[in-house]
Amino acid sequence: MQHYFLNEPLTSGQEIRLPKSISRHLSRVLRAKPGDRFQAVSSSQQVYLAQIKAVDDRQVTAVLQRPLDIDVELPVKVTIVSGLSKQNKPELIVQKATELGVDQVIFLPMARSIVKWDQKSVKKISRLNEVALSAAEQSHRNRVPNVQYMNRLSELTKQSFDVKLVAYEESAKEGEATELVKSLAKLTTGESIVAVFGPEGGISPEEIAMLTTQDYLPVGLGPRILRTETAPMYFLTAVSVMTELFKG
Amino acid sequence: MQHYFLNEPLTSGQEIRLPKSISRHLSRVLRAKPGDRFQAVSSSQQVYLAQIKAVDDRQVTAVLQRPLDIDVELPVKVTIVSGLSKQNKPELIVQKATELGVDQVIFLPMARSIVKWDQKSVKKISRLNEVALSAAEQSHRNRVPNVQYMNRLSELTKQSFDVKLVAYEESAKEGEATELVKSLAKLTTGESIVAVFGPEGGISPEEIAMLTTQDYLPVGLGPRILRTETAPMYFLTAVSVMTELFKG
Numbered sequence: 332m333q334h335y336f337l338n339e340p341l342t343s344g345q346e347i348r349l350p351k352s353i354s355r356h357l358s359r360v361l362r363a364k365p366g367d368r369f370q371a372v373s374s375s376q377q378v379y380l381a382q383i384k385a386v387d388d389r390q391v392t393a394v395l396q397r398p399l400d401i402d403v404e405l406p407v408k409v410t411i412v413s414g415l416s417k418q419n420k421p422e423l424i425v426q427k428a429t430e431l432g433v434d435q436v437i438f439l440p441m442a443r444s445i446v447k448w449d450q451k452s453v454k455k456i457s458r459l460n461e462v463a464l465s466a467a468e469q470s471h472r473n474r475v476p477n478v479q480y481m482n483r484l485s486e487l488t489k490q491s492f493d494v495k496l497v498a499y500e501e502s503a504k505e506g507e508a509t510e511l512v513k514s515l516a517k518l519t520t521g522e523s524i525v526a527v528f529g530p531e532g533g534i535s536p537e538e539i540a541m542l543t544t545q546d547y548l549p550v551g552l553g554p555r556i557l558r559t560e561t562a563p564m565y566f567l568t569a570v571s572v573m574t575e576l577f578k579g
Numbered sequence: 580m581q582h583y584f585l586n587e588p589l590t591s592g593q594e595i596r597l598p599k600s601i602s603r604h605l606s607r608v609l610r611a612k613p614g615d616r617f618q619a620v621s622s623s624q625q626v627y628l629a630q631i632k633a634v635d636d637r638q639v640t641a642v643l644q645r646p647l648d649i650d651v652e653l654p655v656k657v658t659i660v661s662g663l664s665k666q667n668k669p670e671l672i673v674q675k676a677t678e679l680g681v682d683q684v685i686f687l688p689m690a691r692s693i694v695k696w697d698q699k700s701v702k703k704i705s706r707l708n709e710v711a712l713s714a715a716e717q718s719h720r721n722r723v724p725n726v727q728y729m730n731r732l733s734e735l736t737k738q739s740f741d742v743k744l745v746a747y748e749e750s751a752k753e754g755e756a757t758e759l760v761k762s763l764a765k766l767t768t769g770e771s772i773v774a775v776f777g778p779e780g781g782i783s784p785e786e787i788a789m790l791t792t793q794d795y796l797p798v799g800l801g802p803r804i805l806r807t808e809t810a811p812m813y814f815l816t817a818v819s820v821m822t823e824l825f826k827g
Binding site: 402403427430431432469470471472509511512553554555556557558561564565568569571572573575576577 | 650651675678679680717718719720757759760801802803804805806809812813816817819820821823824825
């Protein structure tokens with residue numbers, strides 16, 4: 332069933348005129364007809380079962396039948412911070428992180444980033460927020476993750492999080508294999524966690540030093556070398572395993 | 580450091596003439612010179628530190644200096660079985676599964692597969708084995724996973740595995756959230772585990788029925804709907820978390 336985010340308060344029985352982009356998708360792409368149903372998500376993350384009432388002149392109207400008991404959000408708020416990486420890697424990071432339940436993705440230039448976004452960052456971030464919306468619809472999320480650009484790593488320290496981690500290959504080599512699960516096991520519902528990931532060339536020792544003085548704990552992600560786009564997927568899955576499957 | 584698979588027995592002190600493809604990569608792509616070092620993996624999965632002795636006429640010779648204490652393989656042998664999927668999804672599955680430690684990937688047509696490989700399967704599988712080799716070099720694996728094509732799901736039951744799972748969305752809905760971690764927690768070093776994943780349209784009830792009669796246990800992968808290429812990544816990460824990080 333289709334799943335759309337409406338960004339407004341909703342109530343059962345309400346009749347809604349769907350925004351242009353959703354009307355167009357339902358009428359032109361899916362050739363929806365009166366009587367067809369879909370899921371509509373309110374600004375307060377409540378999912379409703381909706382039924383199409385009329386499709387005319389590219390404007391679809393629908394009636395909200397009833398609230399659905401659907402909550403697929405991770406029990407903790409996860410922020411992924413990623414150094415700028417090449418090609419379509421940022422898109423892949425945002426798409427997969429959204430499927431895996433991320434709350435916020437921050438891209439920023441790091442010491443070993445080969446690419447620079449500078450003037451392009453507004454356009455890139457706009458595109459990445461579209462990727463997040465599309466992936467959130469596909470994976471039937473209750474909310475759309477937010478994607479942002481940050482000018483430098485030091486700005487990150489202005490945001491507060493309950494648990495702060497940085498993925499560091501050297502940590503895995505030093506046998507700190509259990510640090511990640513120990514940190515995740517401590518999390519309780521509603522808490523926030525941030526994890527920083529370097530670009531292709533890895534995170535620099537200076538960046539690690541700066542983060543550790545801000546109480547970021549270096550953690551390994553298993554013994555294999557993961558590509559820059561795979562590491563956040565590994566991390567988010569570990570959060571899901573530890574907070575959803577164990578306590579499920 | 581570069582990491583190459585030599586597919587032959589190796590011993591310390593030995594001088595080796597590198598195969599054409601590796602010689603070409605070292606000499607032309609990396610412009611390697613005598614004295615440069617790389618990692619060479621023997622057919623018995625032992626990694627050696629190697630030093631280039633001569634680069635002439637596209638033939639690189641090297642000396643194996645000493646064995647390295649590197650073992651990044653998962654403690655259990657994981658087979659991923661995937662229904663045929665569209666576009667570049669099989670490549671992405673093989674690349675990411677290799678990074679995450681898979682032992683074997685099997686592609687096969689399933690009831691809801693939209694694509695068919697038939698005559699193209701030999702070429703496709705050959706290409707996917709190249710993807711596995713490249714990803715195994717990048718992630719510094721001790722072995723290159725094997726990628727195979729299978730004509731039908733029923734042939735799978737001829738292979739024996741210690742633990743047999745099938746990813747099933749309905750299992751997550753039925754609240755069997757803990758089945759996956761329970762199954763993984765039972766694994767001991769050296770055991771084999773297989774997990775079956777449907778194509779884009781999902782696995783059919785008939786396929787689930789056939790697999791469960793063969794003692795395949797349906798398991799959920801958390802509450803969110805994962806794309807066909809994301810589900811194996813989630814599963815392999817869960818195996819790593821349970822067998823490497825907890826027991827690390």
